[in-house]
Structure formats: structure tokens, C-alpha cells
Amino acid sequence: MNRDEAKEILLRYRPGTRDAEEPDVRAALELARQDAALAAWLAAHAAFQESARTQFRAVPVPAELKTRILAARQRRQRIIWFRSPALWAAAASIALLLSLAFWWTQPREDLTFTGYRERMVRTVLREYSIQFLSPDLGAIRSYLVAQNVHADYVIPKGLEQVRGYGCSVMSWQNRKVAMVCFEPAAGEQLYLFVAEQVEVPGAPASPSPRFQRVNRLTTAAWTNGGKLYVLAGEGDEAALAKFLKP
Numbered sequence: 001m002n003r004d005e006a007k008e009i010l011l012r013y014r015p016g017t018r019d020a021e022e023p024d025v026r027a028a029l030e031l032a033r034q035d036a037a038l039a040a041w042l043a044a045h046a047a048f049q050e051s052a053r054t055q056f057r058a059v060p061v062p063a064e065l066k067t068r069i070l071a072a073r074q075r076r077q078r079i080i081w082f083r084s085p086a087l088w089a090a091a092a093s094i095a096l097l098l099s100l101a102f103w104w105t106q107p108r109e110d111l112t113f114t115g116y117r118e119r120m121v122r123t124v125l126r127e128y129s130i131q132f133l134s135p136d137l138g139a140i141r142s143y144l145v146a147q148n149v150h151a152d153y154v155i156p157k158g159l160e161q162v163r164g165y166g167c168s169v170m171s172w173q174n175r176k177v178a179m180v181c182f183e184p185a186a187g188e189q190l191y192l193f194v195a196e197q198v199e200v201p202g203a204p205a206s207p208s209p210r211f212q213r214v215n216r217l218t219t220a221a222w223t224n225g226g227k228l229y230v231l232a233g234e235g236d237e238a239a240l241a242k243f244l245k246p
Contacts (some may be wrong), residue, residue: 002123003038004171006031015046061119064139113202113228116172118219120179120193121214121232123170130181137164140180144169150178150194154224158243159231165189175199182243190233191217191242204228209244211237220244 006028013019013028017209020029032038063221110118132143137160144151165181182190199205204210209220210229217232218240233240 002171003031003035006035006038007041008174010042010045014049031055054204080093095237098196111173111201113200113221114202116195116200117212117219118214119172120170120177120191120230121217121219124179124191124232125215125217128168131168133163133166135183137180140164143167144178144180147176149176150196150227151227153178153180153192153194153227155180156207156244156246158245159190159192162190174200184243187233190231190240193228193230193232195228197223197226200228209241211240 009024009028010032019025029042032042076142115237134139134140139149141153144167145177147169162182165183167181167237168179170177170179170193175195177196180192180194182192182227184190197205203223204221205223207222207224209222212221214217214232216234218235219232219238220237220240221228221231223229231240231243233243
């Protein structure tokens with residue numbers, strides 16, 4: 001489970017309830033205890049939820065509401081509620097709070113290609129687990145076929161000669177991303193991320209690689225056959241470019 005998957009689960013989490021007994025919630029809360037950024041987000045989210053509950057409780061109930069309901073049951077006539085200014089005010093207050101809750105829970109990260117590239121790099125720079133370990137590139141592709149995630153990727157000739165290390169299935173805005181890891185030398189790794197080009201706004205539209213330094217890694221990005229490829233590794237542009245030779 002990564003940070004974004006944990007956030008999706010914790011958006012439905014209600015502190016002080018039995019939600020914490022659910023296995024996926026427990027796992028997300030455990031990750032929050034280990035991840036300072038996720039813990040800060042959870043604290044802010046919980047504070048907002050408590051504030052929203054407090055404001056909901058503060059919405060005044062029209063004094064005539066109970067009388068109107070009982071009268072309607074006796075007369076078996078529908079209450080024309082929209083003629084009540086008090087009910088209109090209550091409905092407007094609830095709508096405002098729901099709008100604020102929706103705004104608060106929307107992702108605030110950069111959803112363009114730049115944000116995607118930075119997220120992928122951050123993920124491999126912090127501690128994470130390879131879901132399938134194998135030096136065999138064919139076995140790696142077979143695993144991704146079984147996971148139904150971008151197994152039809154095409155890699156440059158330079159990478160075809162590099163020993164594999166493994167792969168993982170990652171997530172970007174609830175869409176799957178394939179990550180193939182290569183091991184060109186002992187202790188050295190290259191990461192190839194494969195996604196659908198249309199799912200990443202602002203993705204480069206050229207098959208020619210575009211280089212950019214991101215954090216401690218150099219990245220190269222290009223598109224081919226509707227797929228977006230981002231290759232990341234240590235070293236400079238020249239060190240990465242040798243793996244991209246056709």
C-alpha cells in the first residue's frame with residue numbers, strides 16, 4: 001500500500017468509530033504512523049471532519065419542523081417544504097458544508113506530467129518493495145500480463161541487453177502504472193515507468209526522449225504507441241542516454 005492508496009481509504013475513516021477495525025483501515029493507519037507526511041495529512045483531515053461534524057450539529061432545526069411532520073402524517077398530505085424560509089436556510093447550510101467537504105478531500109498535488117514524474121521518482125527513492133523479483137525480462141512481462149497492467153510495453157534496444165531485477169504495479173490517480181526495474185550493474189538500478197499517455201495530462205508527445213533531473217535521479221520521458229515511458233536512474237544524461245539507443 002502506498003501513500004495515495006492509504007489516503008483514499010482514510011477519506012472514509014471516522015475517528016472514534018469501529019472503522020479502525022477494518023483490515024484496510026488498520027493497514028492505512030499503520031502506514032500513517034510510519035509516514036510523517038501521511039500522518040500530517042491524516043491529522044488535518046481528522047480536524048476538518050470534527051469541525052464539519054460540529055458545524056452540522058450547530059445547524060438549527062426549525063421549531064415548526066416536528067409539528068409539520070406530524071400534521072402531514074395525520075392529513076396524509078405532502079409538506080410543501082420549499083415554502084419554508086427556515087428549511088431553505090438549513091438546506092443551504094448543509095449544502096455549503098458538503099461543498100467544503102468535497103473541496104477539502106480533493107487531491108492538491110500536481111496532476112500534470114510534471115507531478116506524475118516527480119511522484120514516480122519519490123516512490124522509488126523512499127523505501128518500497130518489489131512485488132515480483134526476477135532477472136528474466138520475459139518472466140517480468142508475464143507477471144505484468146497476469147496483473148493486466150501495460151505488459152505490451154516496448155523497450156529500447158539498449159535496455160533489452162540489461163539484466164532485469166523485478167517489477168511492481170504502481171498507482172497514479174486510481175490508474176495502474178507498470179514499473180520495470182533493471183540492474184545494469186551490481187548495486188545500480190534503472191526504473192522504467194509505463195502508463196497510458198492519455199491518462200497523464202501534459203505528457204510529451206514525441207518518441208525522442210526528453211531529459212530532466214528530478215531529485216537525485218536523471219529521467220528521460222518519451223511516448224510510443226500511446227504509451228508514456230519514463231526511465232529514471234542515477235548518473236547524468238549521458239549515462240542514461242546509452243540505454244535508449246535504438
